[in-house]
Amino acid sequence: MTTGPALYEPKIIIVDDLQSLSRRAAGFVVETLDPLAKPFVILPTGTTPLGMYKTLSEEQNGPRGLWNRLLAGQLDEYIGLEQGDDRLFSGWLSRVFMDKVGIPDQNRVFFRSNAADPAAEVDRIERLIDTKGGIDLAILGLGLNGHLGFNEPGSPLDAPTRVQDPLSPETIASNAAYWGGEDKVPSKAMTLGLGTLSRARSNLLLVSGEAKAGILDRALTGPVTPDVPASILRTHPNVTVIADRAALKYILA
Ligand code: GLP
Numbered sequence: 001m002t003t004g005p006a007l008y009e010p011k012i013i014i015v016d017d018l019q020s021l022s023r024r025a026a027g028f029v030v031e032t033l034d035p036l037a038k039p040f041v042i043l044p045t046g047t048t049p050l051g052m053y054k055t056l057s058e059e060q061n062g063p064r065g066l067w068n069r070l071l072a073g074q075l076d077e078y079i080g081l082e083q084g085d086d087r088l089f090s091g092w093l094s095r096v097f098m099d100k101v102g103i104p105d106q107n108r109v110f111f112r113s114n115a116a117d118p119a120a121e122v123d124r125i126e127r128l129i130d131t132k133g134g135i136d137l138a139i140l141g142l143g144l145n146g147h148l149g150f151n152e153p154g155s156p157l158d159a160p161t162r163v164q165d166p167l168s169p170e171t172i173a174s175n176a177a178y179w180g181g182e183d184k185v186p187s188k189a190m191t192l193g194l195g196t197l198s199r200a201r202s203n204l205l206l207v208s209g210e211a212k213a214g215i216l217d218r219a220l221t222g223p224v225t226p227d228v229p230a231s232i233l234r235t236h237p238n239v240t241v242i243a244d245r246a247a248l249k250y251i252l253a
Contacts, residue, residue, distance in 0.1 A: 004224065010205070010239035012220075014252070017244050018208045022051025024242050025139075025206055029056065032137050032202065033070060034063050040071040040129075042138040042192060043097065044149070045089045048206045049141060050096060057100035067101040071132060073109030073125075075140065076149040076191035079163065081113040087179050087186070088113055111190045118163050122190050126161040129192075135200035138192070142207045145170045146215045146228040150191035157224070157232050159193035194232045203233055207243040216243065217250035 013028075015021045029052070033039040043049070077089045085091070090110040098108055109128060115121035129135060140148050147153065150164040152171065165188035167175075176182040197203060207216050219230035220241070233239045245252065 005235045007224065007234045008237045008239070010220065010233060010241045012248070012251070013240060013242045014248060015242060015244050017246075018048070018051055021048075021206060021208055021242055021244050022055050025049070025052040025204065026055035026059075028204060028240065028242065029137065029139065030063055030066065032204075034066050036136055038069060038071065038133070039066070039136050040073070040132055040134070042073050042075050042135050042200065043093055044075045044139055044141045044206075045092050046141040048208050049139065052139075052206070053097040053100075057097060064102075067103055069107075070103060071107050071109060072098060072103050073129070073135075074111060075138070076189055077111035077113050078186040079113060079118050079165075079188045079190060080186055083114065085113075087184065113190075118188075118190060122161040122163055125190070125192070126196060129161070129196065135196075137202050137204060138197050138200040139204045139206065140197070140230075142205060142212055142216060142219065142230055143171060144174055144211060144215060146219055146230050147171060148194065148197060148229050148232070150189040151194050151229045153227050153229060155194055155226055155229050157226055157229075157235075158195040158198070161196050162191060162193045164189050164191050194229055198232060198236055200236075202238040202240070203236060205230070205233060205239065205241045205243075207241065207247040209244070210246040210249060212247045213249040216241075216247050220251060 152168045172185045175185050224231040
């Protein structure tokens with residue numbers, strides 16, 4: 001008989017709506033990182049974390065000392081965009097958060113989208129994470145198809161930082177809204193791997209809205225499988241999910 005990995009129950013924080021999710025998430029991030037001397041956080045893009053970034057940026061008496069010493073990396077990035085391209089996730093993260101709170105440039109860990117050799121670039125990021133002592137907190141969104149970062153269904157559960165080629169049609173469709181058309185969305189990307197996220201000391205998953213209810217239910221109550229990449233989080237002992245009631249529709253039923 002074979003036994004699978006040990007499974008854990010993520011801590012679920014239930015909130016009423018996206019606004020409360022944003023406030024709770026901002027509080028959680030500061031509480032988790034502020035006690036650490038050299039914290040390393042991973043940041044996602046997307047609609048879900050936007051209010052969290054806004055809350056963190058607007059706090060008048062925010063933890064300035066934290067932003068000065070925080071190492072902040074990106075979860076994922078498209079491949080093949082030149083520096084300054086509006087579609088770069090690194091630029092988006094800088095605009096909505098890092099520039100606003102003043103994360104020093106040398107503390108921003110970005111993929112080089114235009115790297116000549118994307119395979120070498122993902123190795124560089126994986127090694128850099130190790131050199132810096134590992135990730136303290138990885139903040140994650142949930143794709144409609146269950147992806148984490150750009151780890152699409154079928155991604156190996158133990159993979160290091162990797163190239164995802166191609167992105168799924170569903171992912172391209174949902175990201176098209178940002179850039180005004182599916183033809184503007186690059187077809188491949190770099191992403192922290194599911195194995196990389198498993199090795200982070202903690203993970204925070206943010207989920208909002210009824211459209212995600214079905215996939216969140218599969219991730220939290222179905223089998224742990226590459227078909228639902230987010231199900232990997234149940235093999236990690238320190239995962240918090242902040243989700244609104246709409247997204248938890250099936251779980252709370
Ligand atoms: C995108 C990103 C993910 C993000 C997810 C959810 O494809 N690659 O990192 O977490 O989709 O985004 P949203 O919060 O907009 O639903």
